[in-house]
Amino acid sequence: xxxxxxxxxxxxxxxxxxxxxxxxxxxxxxxxxxxxxxxxxxxxxxxxxxxxxxxxxxxxxxxxxxxxx
Numbered sequence: 001x002x003x004x005x006x007x008x009x010x011x012x013x014x015x016x017x018x019x020x021x022x023x024x025x026x027x028x029x030x031x032x033x034x035x036x037x038x039x040x041x042x043x044x045x046x047x048x049x050x051x052x053x054x055x056x057x058x059x060x061x062x063x064x065x066x067x068x069x
Contacts, residue, residue, distance in 0.1 A: 001049065006056045018053045021046055 006014060025046045031037040 001052075003052055003056065006052055007059075011057065011060060014053050014057055018050065018057075021050050021053070025050065 006017075009017070025043070028037060028043050028046060032040070032043065037043075
Protein backbone atom coordinates (compact mmCIF):
# COMPACT_ATOMS: atom_id res chain seq x y z
CA UNK A 1 0.00 0.00 0.00
CA UNK A 2 1.08 3.56 -0.53
CA UNK A 3 1.39 6.31 2.05
CA UNK A 4 -1.69 8.08 0.72
CA UNK A 5 -3.73 4.92 1.37
CA UNK A 6 -2.50 4.85 4.95
CA UNK A 7 -3.21 8.56 5.45
CA UNK A 8 -6.82 7.95 4.40
CA UNK A 9 -7.27 5.38 7.18
CA UNK A 10 -8.36 6.20 10.72
CA UNK A 11 -6.01 5.72 13.65
CA UNK A 12 -7.93 2.63 14.78
CA UNK A 13 -7.59 1.07 11.33
CA UNK A 14 -3.90 1.94 11.26
CA UNK A 15 -3.39 0.35 14.66
CA UNK A 16 -5.12 -2.83 13.56
CA UNK A 17 -3.11 -2.96 10.34
CA UNK A 18 0.10 -2.40 12.31
CA UNK A 19 -0.66 -5.32 14.62
CA UNK A 20 -1.48 -7.51 11.63
CA UNK A 21 1.78 -6.63 9.87
CA UNK A 22 3.85 -7.15 13.02
CA UNK A 23 2.36 -10.65 13.39
CA UNK A 24 3.13 -11.36 9.74
CA UNK A 25 6.69 -10.11 10.23
CA UNK A 26 7.09 -12.41 13.23
CA UNK A 27 5.85 -15.40 11.22
CA UNK A 28 8.09 -14.54 8.27
CA UNK A 29 11.14 -14.39 10.54
CA UNK A 30 10.35 -17.86 11.85
CA UNK A 31 9.86 -19.20 8.34
CA UNK A 32 13.18 -17.69 7.26
CA UNK A 33 14.99 -19.20 10.24
CA UNK A 34 13.49 -22.60 9.52
CA UNK A 35 14.34 -22.45 5.84
CA UNK A 36 10.69 -22.57 4.78
CA UNK A 37 10.37 -19.02 3.44
CA UNK A 38 9.69 -19.03 -0.29
CA UNK A 39 9.00 -15.34 -0.97
CA UNK A 40 11.96 -13.60 0.64
CA UNK A 41 11.00 -10.18 -0.73
CA UNK A 42 7.87 -10.19 1.42
CA UNK A 43 10.00 -9.58 4.53
CA UNK A 44 11.24 -6.29 3.07
CA UNK A 45 7.76 -5.20 1.97
CA UNK A 46 6.24 -5.89 5.38
CA UNK A 47 9.06 -4.09 7.17
CA UNK A 48 8.61 -1.00 5.01
CA UNK A 49 4.82 -1.03 5.44
CA UNK A 50 5.29 -1.12 9.21
CA UNK A 51 7.60 1.90 8.96
CA UNK A 52 5.08 3.76 6.78
CA UNK A 53 2.27 3.16 9.25
CA UNK A 54 4.39 4.27 12.19
CA UNK A 55 5.33 7.43 10.29
CA UNK A 56 1.70 8.27 9.52
CA UNK A 57 0.68 7.61 13.13
CA UNK A 58 3.40 9.94 14.42
CA UNK A 59 2.32 12.63 11.92
CA UNK A 60 -1.26 12.35 13.14
CA UNK A 61 -0.14 12.56 16.75
CA UNK A 62 2.07 15.56 16.03
CA UNK A 63 -0.71 17.47 14.27
CA UNK A 64 -3.12 16.66 17.09
CA UNK A 65 -0.76 18.13 19.68
CA UNK A 66 -0.15 21.22 17.56
CA UNK A 67 -3.90 21.81 17.20
CA UNK A 68 -4.36 21.69 20.97
CA UNK A 69 -1.94 24.58 21.46
